[in-house]
Amino acid sequence: MPESLPIVEMVGISISFPGVKALDDVGFRLFPGEVHSLMGENGAGKSTLIKALTGVYKIDEGEIRIAGEPRRLGGTADAQSAGISTVYQEVNLCSNLTIGENVMLGHEIKGAAGINWRATHRAARETLEKLGLGHLDPKQSLATLPLAVQQLVAISRSMVAKSKVLILDEPTSSLDANEVEQLFTVIRRLRDQGVAILFVSHFLDQVYAISDRLTVLRNGRFEGEYRTEELDRARLIATMIGKDIATLKSLDAKASRRVRSDEPPLYSAKGIGRKGAISEVDIDLHRGEVVGLAGLLGSGRTELARLIYGADRPDSGEVTLDGEKAEITTPAKALARHIALSSENRRDEGIIRDLSVRENLVLAVQARRGWARPLPRREQDALVEKYIAALGVRPADPERPIRLLSGGNQQKVLLGRWLATEPELLILDEPTRGIDVGAKAEIQEYVAALADDGLAVVFISSELEEVVRQSDRIIVLKDRRKIAEIEGGHGVSADSIVTIIAEDALGDERADAVVREEVTS
Amino acid sequence: MSANARGPVEALKGLVRRQYFWGIVAVALLLLVNLVKDPGYLAVSIGPSGNLAGNVIDILRAAAPVILIAVGMCLVVATGGIDLSVGSVMVVAGAVSMEFLKDAPDTVGSTFTALALVIAVSAALGAVNGVLVSVVGLQPFISTLVIMLAGRGLAKVITGGQNTAATNETFRWIANGYVFGLPVVFLLALLVAVGVGLLVRRSALGLMLEAIGMDAKAARLAGVNRRALLFTVYIFGGVLAGFAGVFATASVMTVDVSRTGYQLELDAILAVVIGGTSLAGGKFNITGAVVGAILIATLDKTVVFLGVSSSATPAFKAIVIVALCLLQSERVRRVFRQRRAAGTARPAEREVVAA
Numbered sequence: 001m002p003e004s005l006p007i008v009e010m011v012g013i014s015i016s017f018p019g020v021k022a023l024d025d026v027g028f029r030l031f032p033g034e035v036h037s038l039m040g041e042n043g044a045g046k047s048t049l050i051k052a053l054t055g056v057y058k059i060d061e062g063e064i065r066i067a068g069e070p071r072r073l074g075g076t077a078d079a080q081s082a083g084i085s086t087v088y089q090e091v092n093l094c095s096n097l098t099i100g101e102n103v104m105l106g107h108e109i110k111g112a113a114g115i116n117w118r119a120t121h122r123a124a125r126e127t128l129e130k131l132g133l134g135h136l137d138p139k140q141s142l143a144t145l146p147l148a149v150q151q152l153v154a155i156s157r158s159m160v161a162k163s164k165v166l167i168l169d170e171p172t173s174s175l176d177a178n179e180v181e182q183l184f185t186v187i188r189r190l191r192d193q194g195v196a197i198l199f200v201s202h203f204l205d206q207v208y209a210i211s212d213r214l215t216v217l218r219n220g221r222f223e224g225e226y227r228t229e230e231l232d233r234a235r236l237i238a239t240m241i242g243k244d245i246a247t248l249k250s251l252d253a254k255a256s257r258r259v260r261s262d263e264p265p266l267y268s269a270k271g272i273g274r275k276g277a278i279s280e281v282d283i284d285l286h287r288g289e290v291v292g293l294a295g296l297l298g299s300g301r302t303e304l305a306r307l308i309y310g311a312d313r314p315d316s317g318e319v320t321l322d323g324e325k326a327e328i329t330t331p332a333k334a335l336a337r338h339i340a341l342s343s344e345n346r347r348d349e350g351i352i353r354d355l356s357v358r359e360n361l362v363l364a365v366q367a368r369r370g371w372a373r374p375l376p377r378r379e380q381d382a383l384v385e386k387y388i389a390a391l392g393v394r395p396a397d398p399e400r401p402i403r404l405l406s407g408g409n410q411q412k413v414l415l416g417r418w419l420a421t422e423p424e425l426l427i428l429d430e431p432t433r434g435i436d437v438g439a440k441a442e443i444q445e446y447v448a449a450l451a452d453d454g455l456a457v458v459f460i461s462s463e464l465e466e467v468v469r470q471s472d473r474i475i476v477l478k479d480r481r482k483i484a485e486i487e488g489g490h491g492v493s494a495d496s497i498v499t500i501i502a503e504d505a506l507g508d509e510r511a512d513a514v515v516r517e518e519v520t521s
Numbered sequence: 522m523s524a525n526a527r528g529p530v531e532a533l534k535g536l537v538r539r540q541y542f543w544g545i546v547a548v549a550l551l552l553l554v555n556l557v558k559d560p561g562y563l564a565v566s567i568g569p570s571g572n573l574a575g576n577v578i579d580i581l582r583a584a585a586p587v588i589l590i591a592v593g594m595c596l597v598v599a600t601g602g603i604d605l606s607v608g609s610v611m612v613v614a615g616a617v618s619m620e621f622l623k624d625a626p627d628t629v630g631s632t633f634t635a636l637a638l639v640i641a642v643s644a645a646l647g648a649v650n651g652v653l654v655s656v657v658g659l660q661p662f663i664s665t666l667v668i669m670l671a672g673r674g675l676a677k678v679i680t681g682g683q684n685t686a687a688t689n690e691t692f693r694w695i696a697n698g699y700v701f702g703l704p705v706v707f708l709l710a711l712l713v714a715v716g717v718g719l720l721v722r723r724s725a726l727g728l729m730l731e732a733i734g735m736d737a738k739a740a741r742l743a744g745v746n747r748r749a750l751l752f753t754v755y756i757f758g759g760v761l762a763g764f765a766g767v768f769a770t771a772s773v774m775t776v777d778v779s780r781t782g783y784q785l786e787l788d789a790i791l792a793v794v795i796g797g798t799s800l801a802g803g804k805f806n807i808t809g810a811v812v813g814a815i816l817i818a819t820l821d822k823t824v825v826f827l828g829v830s831s832s833a834t835p836a837f838k839a840i841v842i843v844a845l846c847l848l849q850s851e852r853v854r855r856v857f858r859q860r861r862a863a864g865t866a867r868p869a870e871r872e873v874v875a876a
Contacts, residue, residue, distance in 0.1 A: 309742075311741075311742055330746075331741055331742050331743070331744045332744045332745070332746050334744075335744035336744075341742065343742055348736070348738055348739065349738050349739050349742050350739055350742075351736075351739065352732055352735045352736045352739050352740065352743075353735065353736065354731075354735050354803055354804065355728075355731065355732065355735065359728060359732075363728070363732060363740075363743045363745070364743045364744050366725045366728060366729070367729070367740075367743055367744035367745040367746070368744055369725070370725075371724050371725045371726040371728075371729045371750070372724055372725075372726075373724075373725075374723065374724050374725040375725070417743065421744075
């Protein structure tokens with residue numbers, strides 16, 4: 001790559017929050033026509049650096065130069081006028097507007113009499129087509145799209161602004177393999193047009209597939225800038241977490257299989273289903289066992305989890321708990337029966353942003369006790385202290401509003417919220433999405449330990465390797481129905497699950513072919 | 522949160538940081554303006570029967586119904602809702618009690634029967650709001666707007682379009698009587714406010730309501746029984762509005778179907794906002810709502826006292842409230858802070874240069 005002038009140059013950036021130095025003398029360069037990955041653990045300062053560049057945070061020290069000119073970014077509007085666009089980790093769109101309105105928001109095409117909606121929607125369609133999203137109707141409401149497609153809409157939105165710098169903060173965390181490839185095609189095309197792309201992802205494979213260059217941060221400090229080919233994965237991880245490689249290897253050691261007892265199942269459902277969400281499924285969950293739900297995005301993993309928890313009301317089927325018939329139609333009823341669900345959507349269905357870590361953590365316990373029986377402050381503090389220590393929540397300040405914590409630490413607090421309810425059945429929907437290697441390993445270890453203690457655990461992840469590693473038994477879903485149930489252990493790998501899904505798809509094709517032949521004949 | 526561990530200076534600093542601090546300042550300023558016009562304004566005299574009398578006492582008396590509906594409104598707003606029907610519930614409560622007392626004997630028993638009727642009717646109206654919001658899932662604005670419009674009509678039907686008057690000494694005493702030299706209405710309103718304040722903060726009700734107001738979906742998944750809580754809050758708001766209606770009608774023992782409680786829902790919303798509760802829901806402050814209600818009562822009395830022409834009254838009120846909201850806004854305060862910080866920082870810089 002020619003060493004042209006950097007389009008973005010950040011020199012000696014420091015930012016402090018009360019009690020924390022989030023960034024300490026960090027430098028960062030971004031050249032036109034490159035994909036540059038920003039790497040680091042949760043809380044390393046990646047998000048803070050991005051927010052400094054997008055004008056969300058004011059920098060205490062240092063200088064930001066855009067195309068060689070020192071710029072003061074006093075807000076997101078400043079950053080946008082400097083040609084910097086951002087797609088954030090969590091989808092930041094207006095779900096009550098249409099797709100086209102979201103794409104064109106702020107760039108509507110104006111005619112003589114205000115906004116020319118026809119031209120605007122046409123422009124939106126063109127932008128979507130460039131991304132290979134031509135099948136979307138710009139006049140459809142955004143809320144009807146699955147999260148993954150909303151993400152792609154968010155990216156097309158930033159393309160409308162004709163930016164010179166595109167920041168993608170965890171854009172792939174909710175995409176499946178196909179969608180990631182689609183996104184990468186677009187990223188490469190933009191890069192070849194000379195757009196500078198700042199990419200943040202916790203998936204190392206993706207980082208290596210797309211980046212030209214890496215900058216590593218640790219604890220708010222600059223660790224180094226590397227060309228991707230000069231830093232292999234092991235050394236990258238070691239740089240990120242500041243430990244040597246040998247200790248990392250132990251993280252990968254596979255947990256020994258638990259032996260399932262012959263006891264009757266804790267939870268047993270016969271034919272539970274819900275129209276439009278998931279067709280009827282039988283499922284048994286035993287104490288001391290981790291059951292993985294595997295499948296592609298939209299296969300019905302989350303829908304099944306929500307049904308078990310009563311977040312959505314099942315419209316068919318029967319549920320028994322320890323052999324007794326149970327009605328689980330609301331989350332409150334589920335909690336009363338010691339079932340807990342940690343949602344995949346941490347921002348909208350998990351944390352309550354403006355409450356403190358303590359209040360977030362005790363909320364479910366308190367909800368089960370009812371408002372009239374408040375949990376005494378001393379017990380609250382004991383609970384909070386226990387889980388902050390056990391899960392390693394940083395910073396360990398119970399009274400800090402949870403919105404100020406990094407994603408991984410928010411996830412730990414949520415895990416604490418559910419564990420505090422002393423569940424017998426714990427459903428974890430994407431508990432490791434968008435969090436770094438270190439925190440991920442901590443959560444995985446904790447989940448294994450919980451099952452060893454006799455909890456029934458349901459584990460959902462879009463990373464098949466992770467499901468395989470964690471689970472004693474795997475239920476494979478496709479197109480909102482269960483297609484297989486396999487025992488974990490030797491011989492089961494991510495590939496074998498993909499094979500099951502692919503074979504089922506082939507079966508569908510054959511069946512379709514038969515139908516077509518019958519129709520034509 | 523224990524204040525006793527800290528000195529009075531810290532306690533004062535804490536008060537200044539409160540949003541309703543500016544409400545207190547505004548009350549003081551208004552009283553000061555009145556004092557300038559008439560140096561005897563704040564005088565409180567002791568009547569022959571030991572009862573206090575004076576402008577301040579009048580303000581407290583006038584504040585009582587607003588305090589009641591503001592407290593109810595505060596809880597509703599915390600859940601992210603709004604209750605536009607409180608003024609209409611007041612007039613329905615007034616109409617029901619006057620119609621009943623008109624033909625009832627002038628006894629204590631009749632008073633209690635009237636109050637029971639008021640509770641039943643206002644709870645029923647609150648329940649309609651609650652059902653529309655929590656079960657049907659309508660937006661609170663629309664649901665309560667329906668009751669707001671229907672309520673006044675209902676009151677007219679109950680009284681046959683008349684401004685019904687009645688006599689009942691005990692009922693009248695609620696609005697005009699004194700205990701410990703202070704108006705009964707104010708003491709009752711204060712009692713309710715303190716009771717509700719203790720209830721929400723000592724129990725987990727406050728946390729639950731805030732959770733619903735901040736993020737209804739997340740709260741539901743955390744097992745919070747949103748439906749039941751919303752239902753309860755709207756009923757409670759209705760009952761408080763019913764009592765406010767009793768306060769408003771008992772002082773003259775007449776219900777004025779077109780004036781009683783008219784537009785008081787707006788006063789209640791203002792009081793809540795002045796008290797530092799965001800209309801977006803979430804964190805709420807009962808003390809603030811009480812301060813806001815007292816400010817509104819003070820403002821009403823000041824307008825009359827200064828002789829502002831009745832057509833200009835709403836504008837005068839608006840100016841005071843806009844000024845107050847500006848003072849409370851984070852953005853405006855930040856500008857002031859930066860000014861002050863810049864003013865103190867400069868000398869320090871000079872010292873560094875000198876050294």
